[in-house]
Amino acid sequence: MANIPENLRYTKDHEWIAVDGETAGIGITDYAQSSLGDVVYIDLPRVGDKFAAHEAFGSVESVKAVSEVFIPIAGEVIEVNSALNDTPEKVNGDPYGDAWFIKIKMANPGEADAMLSAEEYEEYLSTQG
């Protein structure tokens, strides 16, 4: 069973978002890392990059495949977890903690409320193969 922390919000593309005042942390879920398998490379944006909601902001690569990651809500990148470049396997080991991808300043703070709750994400997962 995939791990789904209660205090985060989720998207159907298997990203999580952790709101902290005007900023938010974003990463991929336990379900996503498990589907991908061993993560070997992550492509992250730069501080200052701005994205509209649902835009691809980077990609995660396993040995066999590349997956884009989509930003749940609009915002400007204020921090990038470049440690992941050296230790991409953290995404498999600690997807909600050490392996956060980016922190953003939210363009529209209310947007995060429309994301799935832990319960809704869990229900969504049960419909996936």
Add this chain to the structure above:
Amino acid sequence: MTSDSLKKTPLNEAHRSLGGKMVEFGGWDMPVQYTAGVLVEHLRTRTAAGLFDVSHMGEFWVEGENAIAFVNSLTTNDVTKLVDGQAHYSALTNENGGVVDDLLVYRFDNDKLLLVVNAGTTEKDWDWITSFLSGPGAVRTGSPDDKPRVTLTNASADYCQIAVQGPNAIGILKQLTDTDLDEIKYYHFTTGRVDGVESIISRTGYTGEDGFEIYADADSARQLWDKLLEAGRYGDTDGIVPCGLAARNTLRLESAMSLYGHELSDTITPLEANLGWITKLQKGDFTGRDALLKQKEAGLKRKLVGFEMREPGIARDDHKIFVNEREVGYVTSGSPAPYLKKNIGLAFVPTEFANTGQEIKIEVRGKQLKAEIVPTPFYKRHK
């Protein structure tokens, strides 16, 4: 395709019970990896042992007084040079010199050969080879009267094939057989019993490590598989692990071995694909020889090379290659190399750029990334 319509090896249940993630490969339902994951499977094969189900591959017997002449007329390597108990790597080529398939040819006797072909091309190869049994091609079977003097048998469904590879492979297999494995040299084989099961024991493999491939009757597959896992101490941190298609690919890529459909195809010749060493143009006539002689004389226009990425990023199959801003070639296989901890690949580039040290750029999802041509194989095991 639902998994119901895919072909299954005798070990399908075993893969599922080991947590295999099943995918479609060449019409077969195969594990791409197991619970350990591709990185562990790859590294464990290089440091201890890995177990591979390769039962989906095809096996054809060629028998009769003209078996050797027949196979020799259809393949690039020289079958007349084999002795009993020896195998060689070879290619079936078409009239243009393009590769129909790469394969192993085993000589059991002067009238008995075994051909082992790829899983995805088994039917195609069977149709190709049997088309030479009659009509104008029948002369190859030594037959002046259109009656073949070779007998072909497609035994693919009768056999399972299990590979045990890695430095510990021989020690593991020794526990299950009285056959003297030390006596079997690389690319040689014998028949013997593995856990009491009559088998062909071949010192061959697709990983770049020492190891064996075991051919036995399909009904014995699960017994052999389970016994090999047990003898290999599956579950120990340095024990054998079952390995899926992903690790099989990264292992062969580190060793710069070709994969049909990538480095080889109907429109790629063995000379272009760095397989001149199995292409014996002086051995006498074979299908495609004229075309290959012409190509050799004219000089190759493109060559297969190995490359390493020189900036972060992973080049993948079919990515385009640029030199001096011009698109000149493409990646045939690209992937991380788990043991070498680099990102590597094989590619076709024009001959003029096919030199160690040549800087190239590879277009990876819109970005041009630096890479460099390097000698192959990327990895070579310590003997």
